[in-house]
Amino acid sequence: MKEITATPRFRQGAGRLSLDYLRTLRYRGTPGVTEELADPAALAAWVRQCGPLIDGPRSAPPPTPADVLAARALREAAYALVTAAVAAGGPVVPAAAARTRLNRAAAAAVPVPYLTAEGELRRRADDPVRAVLALVARDALDLAASPALLPRVHACASPDCGALFLDNSRPGTRRWCSMDVCGNRAKKSALRARV
Structure with missing residues:
Protein backbone atom coordinates (compact mmCIF):
# COMPACT_ATOMS: atom_id res chain seq x y z
CA MET A 1 0.00 0.00 0.00
CA LYS A 2 1.35 3.45 -0.92
CA GLU A 3 2.01 5.88 1.86
CA ILE A 4 0.19 9.15 1.29
CA THR A 5 2.26 12.20 2.10
CA ALA A 6 0.63 15.53 2.75
CA THR A 7 1.36 18.40 0.41
CA PRO A 8 3.51 20.94 2.22
CA ARG A 9 1.44 23.88 3.42
CA PHE A 10 4.11 26.50 2.71
CA ARG A 11 6.31 26.97 -0.34
CA GLN A 12 10.02 26.35 0.08
CA GLY A 13 12.96 26.20 -2.28
CA ALA A 14 13.80 29.89 -2.62
CA GLY A 15 17.43 29.13 -1.80
CA ARG A 16 17.58 30.86 1.59
CA LEU A 17 15.52 30.56 4.77
CA SER A 18 14.74 34.29 4.75
CA LEU A 19 13.51 34.14 1.14
CA ASP A 20 11.27 31.18 2.00
CA TYR A 21 9.91 33.28 4.87
CA LEU A 22 9.18 36.21 2.55
CA ARG A 23 6.95 33.84 0.56
CA THR A 24 4.49 33.74 3.45
CA LEU A 25 2.93 36.82 1.87
CA ARG A 26 1.95 34.91 -1.23
CA TYR A 27 1.42 36.62 -4.58
CA ARG A 28 3.02 39.82 -3.23
CA GLY A 29 2.27 42.84 -5.40
CA THR A 30 -0.62 41.18 -7.22
CA PRO A 31 -4.41 41.46 -6.77
CA GLY A 32 -4.39 37.91 -5.36
CA VAL A 33 -2.06 38.71 -2.44
CA THR A 34 -2.62 36.17 0.34
CA GLU A 35 -1.44 36.26 3.95
CA GLU A 36 -0.23 32.79 4.92
CA LEU A 37 0.62 33.77 8.50
CA ALA A 38 -3.03 34.32 9.29
CA ASP A 39 -2.97 33.19 12.93
CA PRO A 40 -0.77 31.66 15.65
CA ALA A 41 -1.37 28.13 14.35
CA ALA A 42 -0.09 29.13 10.89
CA GLY A 51 12.67 25.76 10.23
CA PRO A 52 15.27 23.27 11.38
CA LEU A 53 13.87 20.31 13.32
CA ILE A 54 13.64 21.66 16.87
CA ASP A 55 12.85 20.06 20.19
CA GLY A 56 11.31 22.45 22.66
CA PRO A 57 10.14 22.04 26.20
CA ARG A 58 6.56 20.87 26.56
CA SER A 59 6.01 24.12 28.42
CA TYR A 79 11.64 42.22 2.50
CA ALA A 80 12.44 45.94 2.55
CA LEU A 81 16.08 45.27 3.40
CA VAL A 82 16.65 42.55 0.80
CA THR A 83 14.84 44.32 -2.04
CA ALA A 84 16.66 47.60 -1.33
CA ALA A 85 20.02 45.80 -1.27
CA VAL A 86 19.22 44.00 -4.55
CA ALA A 87 18.17 47.28 -6.18
CA ALA A 88 21.32 49.03 -4.95
CA GLY A 89 23.57 46.13 -5.91
CA GLY A 90 25.05 46.02 -2.42
CA PRO A 91 24.44 46.56 1.27
CA VAL A 92 22.14 49.42 2.25
CA VAL A 93 21.09 50.97 5.53
CA PRO A 94 17.37 50.30 6.02
CA ALA A 95 15.00 52.63 7.81
CA ALA A 96 15.65 52.81 11.55
CA ALA A 97 12.49 50.87 12.46
CA ALA A 98 13.33 48.00 10.08
CA ARG A 99 16.96 47.93 11.21
CA ALA A 106 18.61 38.40 15.14
CA ALA A 107 19.83 38.84 18.74
CA ALA A 108 17.41 36.23 20.11
CA ALA A 109 18.71 32.80 21.05
CA VAL A 110 18.94 30.40 18.11
CA PRO A 111 18.39 26.63 18.20
CA VAL A 112 21.28 24.76 19.84
CA PRO A 113 22.44 21.55 18.16
CA TYR A 114 22.84 18.31 20.11
CA LEU A 115 23.44 14.65 19.32
CA THR A 116 20.86 12.07 20.42
CA ALA A 117 21.74 8.64 21.82
CA GLU A 118 20.90 7.28 18.33
CA GLY A 119 23.45 9.59 16.70
CA GLU A 120 20.87 11.94 15.19
CA LEU A 121 21.67 15.64 15.09
CA ARG A 122 18.75 17.61 16.54
CA ARG A 123 18.25 21.16 17.76
CA ARG A 124 16.73 22.46 20.96
CA ALA A 125 15.22 25.84 21.79
CA ASP A 126 13.24 27.10 24.75
CA ASP A 127 11.08 29.16 22.39
CA PRO A 128 11.13 27.44 18.97
CA VAL A 129 9.20 30.20 17.19
CA ARG A 130 11.45 33.00 18.40
CA ALA A 131 14.55 30.86 17.71
CA VAL A 132 13.57 30.19 14.09
CA LEU A 133 12.67 33.84 13.53
CA ALA A 134 16.15 34.71 14.84
CA LEU A 135 17.58 32.46 12.13
CA VAL A 136 15.37 34.18 9.54
CA ALA A 137 16.55 37.64 10.65
CA ARG A 138 20.21 36.58 10.68
CA ASP A 139 19.85 35.07 7.21
CA ALA A 140 18.21 38.24 5.83
CA LEU A 141 20.97 40.41 7.29
CA ASP A 142 23.65 38.09 5.87
CA LEU A 143 22.01 37.97 2.43
CA ALA A 144 21.58 41.75 2.24
CA ALA A 145 25.25 42.24 3.17
CA SER A 146 26.54 39.73 0.57
CA PRO A 147 27.42 41.61 -2.64
CA ALA A 148 28.30 38.33 -4.39
CA LEU A 149 24.81 36.89 -3.79
CA LEU A 150 22.62 39.94 -4.39
CA PRO A 151 22.86 39.82 -8.22
CA ARG A 152 21.48 36.27 -8.00
CA PHE A 165 14.50 33.44 -5.00
CA LEU A 166 18.26 32.91 -5.01
CA ASP A 167 19.36 31.69 -8.44
CA ASN A 168 21.96 28.99 -7.79
CA SER A 169 22.08 27.87 -11.42
CA ARG A 170 25.49 28.00 -13.05
CA PRO A 171 24.61 30.63 -15.67
CA GLY A 172 22.42 32.61 -13.27
CA THR A 173 19.57 32.87 -15.76
CA ARG A 174 16.78 31.11 -13.87
CA ARG A 175 13.47 32.90 -14.41
CA TRP A 176 10.97 31.11 -12.22
CA CYS A 177 10.81 30.65 -8.46
CA SER A 178 9.80 27.06 -9.26
CA MET A 179 9.81 25.22 -12.55
CA ASP A 180 7.17 22.88 -11.11
CA VAL A 181 4.73 25.71 -10.40
CA CYS A 182 5.35 29.04 -12.11
CA GLY A 183 7.58 27.72 -14.90
CA ASN A 184 5.12 24.97 -15.73
CA ARG A 185 2.22 27.45 -15.83
CA ALA A 186 4.18 29.72 -18.17
CA LYS A 187 4.99 26.81 -20.50
CA LYS A 188 1.33 25.73 -20.59
CA SER A 189 0.22 29.30 -21.23
CA ALA A 190 2.73 29.71 -24.06
CA LEU A 191 1.60 26.41 -25.58
CA ARG A 192 -2.06 27.47 -25.43
CA ALA A 193 -1.18 30.79 -27.05
CA ARG A 194 0.60 29.00 -29.94
CA VAL A 195 -2.27 26.56 -30.45
Whole structure:
Protein backbone atom coordinates (compact mmCIF):
# COMPACT_ATOMS: atom_id res chain seq x y z
CA MET A 1 0.00 0.00 0.00
CA LYS A 2 1.35 3.45 -0.92
CA GLU A 3 2.01 5.88 1.86
CA ILE A 4 0.19 9.15 1.29
CA THR A 5 2.26 12.20 2.10
CA ALA A 6 0.63 15.53 2.75
CA THR A 7 1.36 18.40 0.41
CA PRO A 8 3.51 20.94 2.22
CA ARG A 9 1.44 23.88 3.42
CA PHE A 10 4.11 26.50 2.71
CA ARG A 11 6.31 26.97 -0.34
CA GLN A 12 10.02 26.35 0.08
CA GLY A 13 12.96 26.20 -2.28
CA ALA A 14 13.80 29.89 -2.62
CA GLY A 15 17.43 29.13 -1.80
CA ARG A 16 17.58 30.86 1.59
CA LEU A 17 15.52 30.56 4.77
CA SER A 18 14.74 34.29 4.75
CA LEU A 19 13.51 34.14 1.14
CA ASP A 20 11.27 31.18 2.00
CA TYR A 21 9.91 33.28 4.87
CA LEU A 22 9.18 36.21 2.55
CA ARG A 23 6.95 33.84 0.56
CA THR A 24 4.49 33.74 3.45
CA LEU A 25 2.93 36.82 1.87
CA ARG A 26 1.95 34.91 -1.23
CA TYR A 27 1.42 36.62 -4.58
CA ARG A 28 3.02 39.82 -3.23
CA GLY A 29 2.27 42.84 -5.40
CA THR A 30 -0.62 41.18 -7.22
CA PRO A 31 -4.41 41.46 -6.77
CA GLY A 32 -4.39 37.91 -5.36
CA VAL A 33 -2.06 38.71 -2.44
CA THR A 34 -2.62 36.17 0.34
CA GLU A 35 -1.44 36.26 3.95
CA GLU A 36 -0.23 32.79 4.92
CA LEU A 37 0.62 33.77 8.50
CA ALA A 38 -3.03 34.32 9.29
CA ASP A 39 -2.97 33.19 12.93
CA PRO A 40 -0.77 31.66 15.65
CA ALA A 41 -1.37 28.13 14.35
CA ALA A 42 -0.09 29.13 10.89
CA LEU A 43 3.06 30.69 12.38
CA ALA A 44 3.73 27.54 14.42
CA ALA A 45 3.11 25.41 11.31
CA TRP A 46 5.62 27.45 9.27
CA VAL A 47 8.24 27.02 11.98
CA ARG A 48 7.64 23.25 12.07
CA GLN A 49 7.71 22.86 8.28
CA CYS A 50 10.41 25.30 7.24
CA GLY A 51 12.67 25.76 10.23
CA PRO A 52 15.27 23.27 11.38
CA LEU A 53 13.87 20.31 13.32
CA ILE A 54 13.64 21.66 16.87
CA ASP A 55 12.85 20.06 20.19
CA GLY A 56 11.31 22.45 22.66
CA PRO A 57 10.14 22.04 26.20
CA ARG A 58 6.56 20.87 26.56
CA SER A 59 6.01 24.12 28.42
CA ALA A 60 7.15 26.22 25.43
CA PRO A 61 4.52 28.90 24.94
CA PRO A 62 2.53 28.67 21.71
CA PRO A 63 2.61 31.77 19.53
CA THR A 64 0.12 34.49 20.36
CA PRO A 65 -1.70 36.92 18.05
CA ALA A 66 0.92 39.53 19.07
CA ASP A 67 3.66 37.10 17.99
CA VAL A 68 1.97 36.80 14.59
CA LEU A 69 1.92 40.58 14.15
CA ALA A 70 5.59 40.78 15.15
CA ALA A 71 6.45 37.93 12.76
CA ARG A 72 4.71 39.71 9.89
CA ALA A 73 6.49 42.97 10.73
CA LEU A 74 9.81 41.09 10.74
CA ARG A 75 8.95 39.65 7.31
CA GLU A 76 8.22 43.10 5.91
CA ALA A 77 11.44 44.53 7.40
CA ALA A 78 13.41 41.67 5.82
CA TYR A 79 11.64 42.22 2.50
CA ALA A 80 12.44 45.94 2.55
CA LEU A 81 16.08 45.27 3.40
CA VAL A 82 16.65 42.55 0.80
CA THR A 83 14.84 44.32 -2.04
CA ALA A 84 16.66 47.60 -1.33
CA ALA A 85 20.02 45.80 -1.27
CA VAL A 86 19.22 44.00 -4.55
CA ALA A 87 18.17 47.28 -6.18
CA ALA A 88 21.32 49.03 -4.95
CA GLY A 89 23.57 46.13 -5.91
CA GLY A 90 25.05 46.02 -2.42
CA PRO A 91 24.44 46.56 1.27
CA VAL A 92 22.14 49.42 2.25
CA VAL A 93 21.09 50.97 5.53
CA PRO A 94 17.37 50.30 6.02
CA ALA A 95 15.00 52.63 7.81
CA ALA A 96 15.65 52.81 11.55
CA ALA A 97 12.49 50.87 12.46
CA ALA A 98 13.33 48.00 10.08
CA ARG A 99 16.96 47.93 11.21
CA THR A 100 15.91 47.84 14.87
CA ARG A 101 13.36 45.07 14.25
CA LEU A 102 15.84 42.92 12.32
CA ASN A 103 18.67 43.46 14.80
CA ARG A 104 16.41 42.70 17.76
CA ALA A 105 15.10 39.49 16.16
CA ALA A 106 18.61 38.40 15.14
CA ALA A 107 19.83 38.84 18.74
CA ALA A 108 17.41 36.23 20.11
CA ALA A 109 18.71 32.80 21.05
CA VAL A 110 18.94 30.40 18.11
CA PRO A 111 18.39 26.63 18.20
CA VAL A 112 21.28 24.76 19.84
CA PRO A 113 22.44 21.55 18.16
CA TYR A 114 22.84 18.31 20.11
CA LEU A 115 23.44 14.65 19.32
CA THR A 116 20.86 12.07 20.42
CA ALA A 117 21.74 8.64 21.82
CA GLU A 118 20.90 7.28 18.33
CA GLY A 119 23.45 9.59 16.70
CA GLU A 120 20.87 11.94 15.19
CA LEU A 121 21.67 15.64 15.09
CA ARG A 122 18.75 17.61 16.54
CA ARG A 123 18.25 21.16 17.76
CA ARG A 124 16.73 22.46 20.96
CA ALA A 125 15.22 25.84 21.79
CA ASP A 126 13.24 27.10 24.75
CA ASP A 127 11.08 29.16 22.39
CA PRO A 128 11.13 27.44 18.97
CA VAL A 129 9.20 30.20 17.19
CA ARG A 130 11.45 33.00 18.40
CA ALA A 131 14.55 30.86 17.71
CA VAL A 132 13.57 30.19 14.09
CA LEU A 133 12.67 33.84 13.53
CA ALA A 134 16.15 34.71 14.84
CA LEU A 135 17.58 32.46 12.13
CA VAL A 136 15.37 34.18 9.54
CA ALA A 137 16.55 37.64 10.65
CA ARG A 138 20.21 36.58 10.68
CA ASP A 139 19.85 35.07 7.21
CA ALA A 140 18.21 38.24 5.83
CA LEU A 141 20.97 40.41 7.29
CA ASP A 142 23.65 38.09 5.87
CA LEU A 143 22.01 37.97 2.43
CA ALA A 144 21.58 41.75 2.24
CA ALA A 145 25.25 42.24 3.17
CA SER A 146 26.54 39.73 0.57
CA PRO A 147 27.42 41.61 -2.64
CA ALA A 148 28.30 38.33 -4.39
CA LEU A 149 24.81 36.89 -3.79
CA LEU A 150 22.62 39.94 -4.39
CA PRO A 151 22.86 39.82 -8.22
CA ARG A 152 21.48 36.27 -8.00
CA VAL A 153 18.36 37.27 -6.07
CA HIS A 154 15.56 37.52 -8.61
CA ALA A 155 11.83 38.06 -8.62
CA CYS A 156 9.87 35.28 -10.27
CA ALA A 157 9.06 36.09 -13.91
CA SER A 158 5.44 35.06 -13.41
CA PRO A 159 3.29 38.20 -13.18
CA ASP A 160 1.03 36.36 -10.72
CA CYS A 161 3.74 35.25 -8.28
CA GLY A 162 5.82 37.98 -6.66
CA ALA A 163 8.26 35.57 -4.93
CA LEU A 164 11.98 36.25 -4.62
CA PHE A 165 14.50 33.44 -5.00
CA LEU A 166 18.26 32.91 -5.01
CA ASP A 167 19.36 31.69 -8.44
CA ASN A 168 21.96 28.99 -7.79
CA SER A 169 22.08 27.87 -11.42
CA ARG A 170 25.49 28.00 -13.05
CA PRO A 171 24.61 30.63 -15.67
CA GLY A 172 22.42 32.61 -13.27
CA THR A 173 19.57 32.87 -15.76
CA ARG A 174 16.78 31.11 -13.87
CA ARG A 175 13.47 32.90 -14.41
CA TRP A 176 10.97 31.11 -12.22
CA CYS A 177 10.81 30.65 -8.46
CA SER A 178 9.80 27.06 -9.26
CA MET A 179 9.81 25.22 -12.55
CA ASP A 180 7.17 22.88 -11.11
CA VAL A 181 4.73 25.71 -10.40
CA CYS A 182 5.35 29.04 -12.11
CA GLY A 183 7.58 27.72 -14.90
CA ASN A 184 5.12 24.97 -15.73
CA ARG A 185 2.22 27.45 -15.83
CA ALA A 186 4.18 29.72 -18.17
CA LYS A 187 4.99 26.81 -20.50
CA LYS A 188 1.33 25.73 -20.59
CA SER A 189 0.22 29.30 -21.23
CA ALA A 190 2.73 29.71 -24.06
CA LEU A 191 1.60 26.41 -25.58
CA ARG A 192 -2.06 27.47 -25.43
CA ALA A 193 -1.18 30.79 -27.05
CA ARG A 194 0.60 29.00 -29.94
CA VAL A 195 -2.27 26.56 -30.45
